[in-house]
Amino acid sequence: MKDGPDIARLGSLLGDPARANILAALMAGRALTAGECAAEAGVSAPTASGHLARLVEARLLLVEVQGRHRYYRIAAPDVAEAVEAMMGLAARVGLVRTRPGPRDAAMRAARFCYDHLAGEAATALYAAMVENGLVAASAEGVALTLRGRAHFVAEGLDVAALEARPRPVCRSCLDWSERRPHLAGSLGAAIAQLGTARGWFRRESASRAVVFSPAGRAALLALAIPQEARAVQRPAAP
Amino acid sequence: MKDGPDIARLGSLLGDPARANILAALMAGRALTAGECAAEAGVSAPTASGHLARLVEARLLLVEVQGRHRYYRIAAPDVAEAVEAMMGLAARVGLVRTRPGPRDAAMRAARFCYDHLAGEAATALYAAMVENGLVAASAEGVALTLRGRAHFVAEGLDVAALEARPRPVCRSCLDWSERRPHLAGSLGAAIAQLGTARGWFRRESASRAVVFSPAGRAALLALAIPQEARAVQRPAAP
DNA sequence: GCGACGCTTCGGACGCGGCCGAACCATCGC
DNA sequence: GCGATGGTTCGGCCGCGTCCGAAGCGTCGC
Numbered sequence: 111m112k113d114g115p116d117i118a119r120l121g122s123l124l125g126d127p128a129r130a131n132i133l134a135a136l137m138a139g140r141a142l143t144a145g146e147c148a149a150e151a152g153v154s155a156p157t158a159s160g161h162l163a164r165l166v167e168a169r170l171l172l173v174e175v176q177g178r179h180r181y182y183r184i185a186a187p188d189v190a191e192a193v194e195a196m197m198g199l200a201a202r203v204g205l206v207r208t209r210p211g212p213r214d215a216a217m218r219a220a221r222f223c224y225d226h227l228a229g230e231a232a233t234a235l236y237a238a239m240v241e242n243g244l245v246a247a248s249a250e251g252v253a254l255t256l257r258g259r260a261h262f263v264a265e266g267l268d269v270a271a272l273e274a275r276p277r278p279v280c281r282s283c284l285d286w287s288e289r290r291p292h293l294a295g296s297l298g299a300a301i302a303q304l305g306t307a308r309g310w311f312r313r314e315s316a317s318r319a320v321v322f323s324p325a326g327r328a329a330l331l332a333l334a335i336p337q338e339a340r341a342v343q344r345p346a347a348p
Numbered sequence: 349m350k351d352g353p354d355i356a357r358l359g360s361l362l363g364d365p366a367r368a369n370i371l372a373a374l375m376a377g378r379a380l381t382a383g384e385c386a387a388e389a390g391v392s393a394p395t396a397s398g399h400l401a402r403l404v405e406a407r408l409l410l411v412e413v414q415g416r417h418r419y420y421r422i423a424a425p426d427v428a429e430a431v432e433a434m435m436g437l438a439a440r441v442g443l444v445r446t447r448p449g450p451r452d453a454a455m456r457a458a459r460f461c462y463d464h465l466a467g468e469a470a471t472a473l474y475a476a477m478v479e480n481g482l483v484a485a486s487a488e489g490v491a492l493t494l495r496g497r498a499h500f501v502a503e504g505l506d507v508a509a510l511e512a513r514p515r516p517v518c519r520s521c522l523d524w525s526e527r528r529p530h531l532a533g534s535l536g537a538a539i540a541q542l543g544t545a546r547g548w549f550r551r552e553s554a555s556r557a558v559v560f561s562p563a564g565r566a567a568l569l570a571l572a573i574p575q576e577a578r579a580v581q582r583p584a585a586p
Numbered sequence: 587g588c589g590a591c592g593c594t595t596c597g598g599a600c601g602c603g604g605c606c607g608a609a610c611c612a613t614c615g616c
Numbered sequence: 617g618c619g620a621t622g623g624t625t626c627g628g629c630c631g632c633g634t635c636c637g638a639a640g641c642g643t644c645g646c
Contacts, residue, residue: 117372117431120438122363126604130356144623157605159624178613178622188437193355195433199426200358253512364634382593395635397594416592416643588646595640602633610625616618 123168124196128153129161133170133184133193141174141183220320222313226298227305227320231327235301236282236292238334245280245293252282254297261336262297267304272296305330361406362434366391367399371408371422371431379412379421458558460551464536465543465558469565473539474520474530476572483518483531490520492535499574500535505542510534543568 124130128151135150136142142150148158162182165171170189174181184190220229227235239245244258254262254269263269272279281295293301305311310326313319322330362368366389373388374380380388386396400420403409408427412419422428458467465473477483482496492500492507501507510517519533531539543549548564551557560568 117434117438118363118365118368120363120434121359121361121368122603123359125356125358125360125363127356128604130359134355153604154606155623156607156625160604163624180623186440188433188440192430192433192437195426195430196355196358199430200355202424202426360633366634391634392636393593394595394637398634401594418593589644590646591642591644593640593642596638598636600633600635603630604632605630606628608626610623612621612623614619614621616620 120168123164123170124193126161127151128157129165132158132161132165132182134197136171136182136184137190137193141181143179143181147182220311220322222302222320226292226294226302227330228292229320231320231322231330232292235331235334238331239293242334242336244334244336247282247291252280252291252293254280257336264337265304265333267297267300269297272300301333304333358406361402361408362431364399365389366395367403370396370399370403370420372435374409374420374422375428375431379419381417381419385420458549458560460540460558464530464532464540465568466530467558469558469560469568470530473569473572476569477531480572480574482572482574485520485529490518490529490531492518495574502575503542503571505535505538507535510538539571542571 124133131151132147135147144159144162145155147162148155151158151161153161162171162173166173166182169185171182172185174183220227220231222228226232236245239258240247240252243255244261246253246255259269269279278295279297280293281298282291282293292298305326306313308329309323310329311320311322313321362371369389370385373385382397382400383393385400386393389396389399391399400409400411404411404420407423409420410423412421456467458465458469460466464470474483477496478485481493482499484491484493497507507517517533517535518531519536520529520531530536543564544551546567547561548567549558549560551559
């Protein structure tokens, strides 16, 4: 045989649709009960239980017992990273599931992707941010512009704190439902936090779906409008 | 079902030992004939042929016909990245093959991992950089210290340019042969470029292996020694 | 040309692994 | 305590996918 890590064992672990569904559901970062995992994966409870046990044994997942519930979650960031890498690759080479229909309309509209926003609202926000010169997308990746930096500082974000962390401030993340990029990185996470704190939206309990408040969606999208332009637009609005 | 990329298809593609062996063999960057792939994978020619066809159809591999030979190679860098991510994860969670012997000594000593250095020399460099306070490793990740920043500027690296790019400057990347981290990120790439430009080492043609010049290895490792300490050490050397 | 070689396609056998129903165990509410 | 609920273990069924031998197709050497 060969030296090196047993990529095949890991691959076959991720290669089962039921397990992949479970992993994808847990990618949102929150813990799910065994029953919820079974529902996500579309298999019976016993089947899901077996899969979960294998994933835990492989140290990809962690269990936390709470009363008669068992909460499963991704064991470590590098697990999420590897799954994310595979998702990106799968999307690029065109390995997309056959029925990409809107299983859950709310999920397609807006959801959490790990710690930042995804879905239609998020891709629209990203496009508007690029359009308005707040972030610059290049072949290298995506970066905050000087204009964008000043804008988000004025919006109350501690951009300097974000820049001090090793995590990239801006990253584009391919949206699976939209097939267009949305904003990830620490800025993406900060925006998700900001919107939650200001009551624009909240996370649907035990799900990744995002529920907007009446004015929340507009408030979020307005984040992509620079102050000077907004001063002009505001009086124009009804 | 769900929306999103078909991570399960991709996973099951990588989840077969024969295919994983082929991928791992091709990770070295050079193209292999179908027969060589079969030998690497330890299966018969017909079996390997089937696997190769599936990998090509999934766009993970490319074929190049040359006379009566067929050369297969990794289709794109992101395929290698995903495989590398899986190798790192598999190594961390302890999924290692039974016989981890050094199949290719040169590859274990030093190689390119995407655009930065990996292998024994790279992990030693990383350890020394942490030891000497040039980079700081924390739970959050790894970051360049003020001291390290000044050091690399003095070494001739345009650190400000690296910081301006969206890509993280420092990232730790788990080395699959060493099981210890080495430096990735734009700084890791810049160091690899620097060493190549200064003739410390060069990339083995059509492979990921690194060939050091006579004094190259020492010169590379000296990069982790801060200037003030080096002034003391130099006269002490023979 | 003809054989040798490299590779692929075809057909059939085998085995691993996923799946569920039923039974079993643990915890919660009352 | 007692049912109800959530989760896991067991047993058996079934199907997909891997594997190889044999045969077919193309290319190279002489």
